[in-house]
Amino acid sequence: MxxxxxxxxxxxxxxxxxxxxxxxxxxxxxxxxxxxxxxxxKPYDAFLFNLDLNTTVPAALLTLIALACFAxxxxxxxxxLTVVTLSDGGLQVRAPGYRLFYRWPEITAxxxxxxxxxxxxxxxxxxxxxxxAPASAPxxxxxxxxxxxxxxxxxxxxxxxxxxxxxxxxxxxLALLQSRAILxxxxxxxxxxxxxYPQTRHPDRLLxxxxxxxxxxxxxxxxxxxxKV
Numbered sequence: 001m002x003x004x005x006x007x008x009x010x011x012x013x014x015x016x017x018x019x020x021x022x023x024x025x026x027x028x029x030x031x032x033x034x035x036x037x038x039x040x041x042k043p044y045d046a047f048l049f050n051l052d053l054n055t056t057v058p059a060a061l062l063t064l065i066a067l068a069c070f071a072x073x074x075x076x077x078x079x080x081l082t083v084v085t086l087s088d089g090g091l092q093v094r095a096p097g098y099r100l101f102y103r104w105p106e107i108t109a110x111x112x113x114x115x116x117x118x119x120x121x122x123x124x125x126x127x128x129x130x131x132x133a134p135a136s137a138p139x140x141x142x143x144x145x146x147x148x149x150x151x152x153x154x155x156x157x158x159x160x161x162x163x164x165x166x167x168x169x170x171x172x173x174l175a176l177l178q179s180r181a182i183l184x185x186x187x188x189x190x191x192x193x194x195x196x197y198p199q200t201r202h203p204d205r206l207l208x209x210x211x212x213x214x215x216x217x218x219x220x221x222x223x224x225x226x227x228k229v
Contacts, residue, residue, distance in 0.1 A: 004084040004218050010211030014080045018073055025069030028062045035059035078197065079209055086221055091124075093206055097196070098181050098189055100203055102126050104225045113207075122219060124206040177204055 006014070035055040078095050085092045090103040106126055113121040181189050181200035194200045199207070212218060 001085060001087040002221070004086075004212050004214060006080055006082070006211045007213045010213075011080060013211070014076050017076055021069040021073040021076075025066045025073070028069065029066035032059045032062035032066060035062065074196065075198070079211070084208070084212065084218065086218070086225075091206075091222070093199070094184070095197065095199075097183070097193055098200055099184055100181050100199070100206070102180075102206075104228075107222070107226060109226070110219060110222065121210060122208045124208060124222070126204045126206060 036059045082093065082095045085094065090101055091107065092099060092101045094100075107124060108127050109125040111123045111125055113123050179188065181194070181197070181203050183189055189200060208215065208218065
């Protein structure tokens, strides 16, 4: 079993970015709070529907900046604390609040996301038994817009019903796949926590960022396991 974490250089860069985002977010939030309270309102300011335009617009923009700083900082923190573990049974990704585990037969390929450079972001393509349609399920025919006027009402209703069934199947498959992301103690992940972790919303594609320690060795080991499958 081998464990891979973010490199020391990656931690240093993340610390600088997190500190910058914290200062910017606190400053923007403090200024926005003062503007929302009307502390800088002047008698000659322009008003619209009892809103001071000279303070409302800057307050809204500063609020968006503060929220963006919080969101980016949280994603950096999650990436900083993410740990990848390889074992004979499969691959596990752990972060504060959740974990994902996939057996080697479920992993199909490695996809380079950002170009052919050595430190490009690589995405692990994962396919589980819930992502494939049953062999007994027939493929639904497509109805193109140019031939739709020549179809009967019954055919159109059947086509709409088929598309509705296909959408329902895709939603069930996505829900089953998202259930793979669980709490560290094995319990299901609450819905509100899925909003905090982008990986848990699409767990069929695991991202390996350039900041991972010994990333080249990690990718080589995964490719070696894929060659054995």
